[in-house]
Amino acid sequence: MRLSSEDIVAVLKQMPSSILFKRINREEVYCSTGFEKTFGITKLNGLDESSIMFFDSQSKQKTAANTLPFYIAATEGAVSQQYRVQTQCRAMNCHVEGGVITTSEENWLVLYVRPDGSDLVANNQQGSAAGKHIVFNQLLSDFSSKLINASVDELDNIIDQALAGFGEFSNVDRCYLFEFNEDMALMSNTHEWVAAGVTPFIDELQNMPTSSLPFFMSHIANGLFKVDDVSSLPESAAAEKAVFEEERIFSILCVRIMVNDTPYGFIGCDIIGSPYSWNTFDIQYLRRIGEMLGNTLQSLHNRKILQKMQLELLEANKQLEQLANIDGLTGIANRRLFDTTLKRDIQRCQEQGLALSLLLIDVDFFKQYNDDYGHVAGDKVLIKIAETLSNSCLGSDDLVARYGGEEFAIILPGTDNIAAKAIASRILRNVTLLNIPHEASAYDKKLTVSVGLISQSNDALRSVYQRQGEQSAMWLLNHADEALYRAKNDGRNCSRS
Template sequence: MQSIKGLALLQQLPTALMYKRRGEEQFHLNDAFIKLFGISSEQLNGVPNFSFFDPINKSQLTDTQCPFEKIEKEAFPTAWVRLQTPARSLHCFITGSVIADGDGEWLIINVENNAHYAMAESEEGAHAQRHITFNQLLTKFSSKLIKASADELDVIIGQSLAAFGEFCDVDRCYLFEFSQELSLMSNTHEWVAAGVTPYIDDLQNMPTSDMPFLMEHINEGMFKVDDVKDIPDSAIAEREEFQKEGICSILCMRITVDGNPYGFIGCDIIGSPYTWCASDIEYLKRIGDMLGNTLQNIYNRRAIYAMQQELVEANKQLQKLANIDGLTGIANRRLFNTTLEKDLSQSCRRNESISLLLIDVDFFKLYNDNYGHVAGDHVLQQVALTISESCIGTDDLVARYGGEEFAIILPATTTDDAEALAKRILDNVKRLGIEHERSPHNKLLTVSVGVATQDLACDETCSDLVNKADQALYRAKAAGRNCVSQ
């Protein structure tokens, strides 16, 4: 190990250092470290608090995981950590080493902030490299957000805030959403650095009227506070709320969706004031614009989906109007015709029989004349419901064939099964007990049914089958009605 005479040399080195004598508790900071973290002389008095955190799992590095402990055991650490000081915390790369002088050994931690670019030889080069890196970061998340579904959005927004927070070395980064009437705001997404207390659960449904100073600036596009102490006394309640959360500096940008305020994206610095630079403002604005564009796309997609659903529902209604009888709510003649053609063709392909029932309400004209058309319409509705409830086949179709006539298409049904259904319908209609004074059948409303079956020869058309059922119905009427005929 190289021998170094005196503490003064460590103190003056241009790289940020933390160091202490082996075996001692007290450690020292050189001028470059104090400048990097913006530590004031007041903050160095007493027992200053310095903590190391794992930036991934955010656990504090203590005991054997503490970098100084590792150096004591000759395990020289090189790692990314979140280093918290009395002034602020930063994402840093640390390298441990041991250096000897005439009086013993120094345990040294070299600290490099992730915003510094050693490859750049000038301040202008560092700024250009930082801008390039940020553009790469923005492109990465932009491509994710463009393809994001509404379900994936929360995760990607969280990742975007984390990436921005780590890149700009802030302590907290968040997204607030306004309620539709702008009366409330809620913290919907939050990223915090290691060692920083999250507040998302406490910041839900907050009245915007409680934050007039913040809202006034958000409405203008940006809320920028380098030092919370400078917030005027007219907004003392807001200043005290920020101070309660340990916030020293705040930067927020408005987000609009569909031309209306959606919310804002923001970030905080904790520990000591920080002067927001032009690149901080530019980067946060671009992240906010990216999220705003994504939310706009999601909004547009939802609006298009809602319109599509309305069209689907409208088409369903049109379909219903086109195929459903308005009075009885069962299939109309149009749907009957198309269904019979389809079912007859299918029965031939499957080598199955198909049956058809035609049902007529007996003496319906006399009923109308005696009780009126309103009562007649009510009877048709009752008969339609009874016929439908009498059917047990899932593929059966009950239709209003015309006037007081109904039809039932019975796929895969033999003549015997069709006749059994017809008799069940006769009995069920009589059980309704609908009074019909001009009916010869116990002064009750009855029906007549004609039954027709297409045999396995498949030598009949739809018209042939309907004619067979119509002739069977005619025979039932000729036999005195209130009966079934084939």
């Protein structure tokens, strides 16, 4: 008995397996009831090759004409490859195998389309569930090990990998992570994975007001939002239904993520094109992924807090150190920092073959100034003098310090006697130009200063260091002080060395 083409179509259509078939060199494609059931197809108005699209499951690129399964089966006689198969109702990662069947009347191309994971569905349903559970635990273990020691910089990439791994394992169309802002008034899509042929929406889903989705928020606040069929949502979910339909979402599953006992956001996945009844294990698996991300985010959150505290402690110590080395009135170095710097610079300059100069500056008749104008005015004068001394020095290594009371000191590493005398003259001139009135002054009744100077060439400095050792700083200070004493005896408002 010979079967006609119509008989062959009728027989193959009734097959419970997921099958696509067509005549060679014809565009019209037929599918079995098993294919319709697998892909959620309830009504067919006829198929052709353009009705069913094939994508590379890795690159997500649409399959080229010469790599389509029907083409390979026709030209090579057989096909066995992985594809992302998309119909008008559903898309899934599938293994496609098949070839050419020859009949007495014509040749047919027959493809067996097996969704990934269907090989776990064996006669023993319990064994199938166990197999799926093993695969998931392997997936979870892989990403858990990556997340344990993940740095902040690595986290985004690992989350993307976890979403992709879970999305492909669950054969969903989209998998994503949303984060709430601090007061949960806004939520943003921070990570998204989409299957081949699926439109991403991450750019459009930023800073969304949570108040615009009240039905969703009321459920996710309790930990779970599950919709098998978006069309069945109640009227109270009209806003959510509109958003889902706009994105062609038919089924959606989301679970809350907690960090430090506070809602951080949620992880979710979508089915596009046809309703899907979420199983208990779907919910369990997504919850475990959410818990894994929540634990990692909490760990990073705690690490950030610890890092912030460490930075704050370092900053506090830095400020304390600065306070310990800075004069509270003038804002320049204090005696403590001066003593430390002078010892360091003496050793550095003698080791590097550099000259070093030291200036001691005293405000002339400052006691009388305080008596005549008051201590507040005296403090203002000291601040102005400190600023003028700092502006009179040019070297980046120079240090201006308040040595005590109305006395200041300047360390000039790498500065010889000639340059030091020029700086001293500049200081005398700049202080005079401040035009600070001082009735007790002999110089146009203006406030002035006196400068004592000591300069050491490298050879002289090395000799002093070798003779005096740790006392070298005191030796220089004594000589600078003697020079300052001479300047005062010579009438003040001058420098002596």
